[in-house]
Amino acid sequence: MQLTPARRSLALFTLALGGFGIGTTEFATMGILPLAASDLVPAFDADPAGGIAHAGWLITAYALGVVVGAPLVSVWAARMSQKTLVLLLAAAFAVANLASGLMPTFELTVVARFVAGLPHGAYFGVAALLAARIMGPGRQGAGVALALSGLTIANIIGVPLGTWLGQAAGWRWTYVAVAAIFLVTLVLAAILLPRQPGDPTRSAKREISAFRNPRLWLMIAVGCIGFGGFFAVYSYAAEIVTRVAGLPEPAIAWLLATVGVGMTIGNAIGGWASDRSIRRTILIGFPVLIASLALFGLLGWQPVALFALAFMVGGAGSVLNPAIQARIMGIAGDAELLGAATNHAAFNVGNAIGAALGGAVIAAGLGYLAPAWIGVALAGAGFLIAIWSLAVDRQPDTATHHVVATVLGPTTAGIEVVDR
Numbered sequence: 001m002q003l004t005p006a007r008r009s010l011a012l013f014t015l016a017l018g019g020f021g022i023g024t025t026e027f028a029t030m031g032i033l034p035l036a037a038s039d040l041v042p043a044f045d046a047d048p049a050g051g052i053a054h055a056g057w058l059i060t061a062y063a064l065g066v067v068v069g070a071p072l073v074s075v076w077a078a079r080m081s082q083k084t085l086v087l088l089l090a091a092a093f094a095v096a097n098l099a100s101g102l103m104p105t106f107e108l109t110v111v112a113r114f115v116a117g118l119p120h121g122a123y124f125g126v127a128a129l130l131a132a133r134i135m136g137p138g139r140q141g142a143g144v145a146l147a148l149s150g151l152t153i154a155n156i157i158g159v160p161l162g163t164w165l166g167q168a169a170g171w172r173w174t175y176v177a178v179a180a181i182f183l184v185t186l187v188l189a190a191i192l193l194p195r196q197p198g199d200p201t202r203s204a205k206r207e208i209s210a211f212r213n214p215r216l217w218l219m220i221a222v223g224c225i226g227f228g229g230f231f232a233v234y235s236y237a238a239e240i241v242t243r244v245a246g247l248p249e250p251a252i253a254w255l256l257a258t259v260g261v262g263m264t265i266g267n268a269i270g271g272w273a274s275d276r277s278i279r280r281t282i283l284i285g286f287p288v289l290i291a292s293l294a295l296f297g298l299l300g301w302q303p304v305a306l307f308a309l310a311f312m313v314g315g316a317g318s319v320l321n322p323a324i325q326a327r328i329m330g331i332a333g334d335a336e337l338l339g340a341a342t343n344h345a346a347f348n349v350g351n352a353i354g355a356a357l358g359g360a361v362i363a364a365g366l367g368y369l370a371p372a373w374i375g376v377a378l379a380g381a382g383f384l385i386a387i388w389s390l391a392v393d394r395q396p397d398t399a400t401h402h403v404v405a406t407v408l409g410p411t412t413a414g415i416e417v418v419d420r
Contacts, residue, residue, distance in 0.1 A: 003134065003194060011134055014188040015127045016150035018090055021181035022120055023154025024162050025097055026351075027234075028174050029059050029113075031163030031256050034238050035171040040106035049368075052239055053359035054106075059235050061110045063351035065117020070345035073122035074338040075208060082130045082196040086189050089119040089126070094182035101175035117348065124151075125341035130196065152267050155260025155314075160253035163238075167249060208338075216331045216342075218389040223324050223346025224353065226286065226382020229293055229375035230317035231354030234259065236362065236371055237310065244368045245303045258307050262314030270319035274326050279390055281323040286383035289316035290376055297372030313375075321347070327389075354378060 003011065029036075037055035038044045044051030077085045096116035103109040166174040211217070233240075237259070238252045245251075273281040292312040299305035325343040332338060357378070358371030 007192065007194075008134055010188070011192045011194065012131055014185060014192050015086070015131055016153075017181065017188065018086070018093075018123060018185045019127065019150030020154045020158055021093060021097075021150070021178055021185060022123060023151040024158030024181065025093070025100075025116060025175065025178040026062060026120070027155055027159045027256070028162030028166070028178070029062065030235055031159060031238055031252055032166035032171040032174050033058065033236075034242075035166055036109070039171065040109060048243075049365065050363050052236065053363035056235060056355045056359035057110050058113050059231075059355040060352045061113040062117040062120075063231075063348035063355065065114040066120040066348035067117075067345045067352070069118030070121025070125075070341040070348075071338060073119060074125060074341045077122060077126075078338075082126050082133075083189070083193045085122070085126050086130065086193060087186060089123045090182050090186040090189055092119045093123070094179045094186060097175045097182065098179040101172040101179070120348070121341035121344035124344050125338075130193070133196065134194065152260070152264040152318075155263050156257055157260075159260060160257040163253045163256055164250075167252075213331055215389065215392060216328065218385060218392065219324060219328045219331060220342060220346045222382050222386045222389060223328070223343060224349035224382075225378055225385060226289075226320065226324075227317065227347050227350030228354035228357070229289060229350075229377075229379030229382065230313060231351045232358035232371040232375040232378060233293065233296060233313060233354075235351075235355040235358050236368060239362075239368050240300060240306065244301050245306050247303055255307060255310055259310050259314035262311040263318040266315035266318030267321060269315075270322040273319065274323040278323045278326055282320065282386050282390065285316060285320040285323065286379060286386060289313070289320065290379045290383065292316050293372050293375040293379060297369050297376070300369050300372065350378070 033055050034052065036058060037048075037051045041051040041054050044055075073089075093116065096112060096118075099112040100109060100116055103112050162174040162177065165177055166172075237255055241247050241252045241255050242249060270281060270285070273284075292309060295305075296309040296313055300309060321343075324346075328343045328346070332342065354371075354375065357374045361370040361374055362368055364370075
């Protein structure tokens with residue numbers, strides 16, 4: 001496709017803006033969770049710990065929406081024009097986030113959060129594929145990085161600002177603001193994204209066939225369980241700041257920004273390391289994550305240690321993400337959209353598991369740092385499954401070059417698929 005440099009940049013910005021909105025709606029919930037709990041959970045004042053644990057279902061519901069939506073939407077949209085799919089997903093995000101801010105009861109808000117999660121995985125999948133095609137052969141990796149940069153930037157800017165807005169104007173306004181972001185994304189996408197015809201040769205059967213590969217399920221399990229360790233802690237960061245470290249409420253936004261910086265740096269390091277060796281990245285990244293979580297459980301009560309270890313947990317978790325995604329996409333092969341979306345589904349299974357188990361130990365009276373030890377157990381289990389997966393895969397550990405572009409099909413002829 002022929003685009004002027006300005007049009008190309010604006011199109012990539014549009015895709016990144018959608019990722020920014022997704023990152024904000026997913027992770028800002030952690031920052032406003034105490035506010036939503038005090039408003040929606042009737043027993044919160046009498047039992048704050050139980051109320052927070054119950055409100056954790058707002059996080060779990062969104063994550064479950066991602067898990068359900070990623071494969072279903074990917075299979076349903078296999079033949080669809082990528083631009084049309086982006087428009088539909090942006091519209092769905094706008095409506096679901098507006099509903100999240102308007103629902104009058106806890107139960108209806110949980111339903112709205114589940115619906116808001118449905119387009120998540122498919123959006124990141126189609127954004128990656130469309131960005132690679134916009135950039136053209138030889139620059140696919142750069143295009144994908146730019147298009148998906150919104151997710152990491154959201155953790156530095158969007159999540160703290162969303163948390164601040166919720167504290168200043170009410171938690172519901174955080175979701176209303178996210179709906180506005182997606183409305184802008186929808187308008188820009190309609191104007192700026194190039195027309196991309198669908199592929200009539202694709203089918204639901206072809207996409208689903210990727211799930212017949214047991215190696216894919218092993219890597220999905222790594223993402224589902226291993227990332228749960230990160231979310232067991234991150235889901236209840238707001239309560240740790242105020243109730244454990246004794247810091248004022250505005251410090252919550254600063255802690256979330258610190259985690260976001262760690263995630264951004266970790267993602268960059270993970271991408272660089274994965275290009276050289278996915279195996280080494282996984283074998284080093286998981287022990288660092290486990291150690292960070294254990295130190296968090298021991299020292300998270302101390303304010304300086306809290307911020308330093310939150311940075312480490314965010315960074316260590318994000319180092320692993322490119323490596324795990326690279327393996328999943330390579331194993332998925334021709335099921336391009338499904339493969340690109342599956343990693344986000346696995347990531348959010350971890351979100352759901354971590355939030356649920358972390359809330360359970362808090363509700364049991366074990367304290368707000370207890371989820372860190374749940375995180376150690378989940379990350380440790382994920383590491384063992386990763387070792388199993390790497391042992392099953394006996395192919396040589398050659399470097400991955402532009403791994404995202406390897407699933408782009410006929411538009412990237414000449415790019416070698418590296419399946420590790």
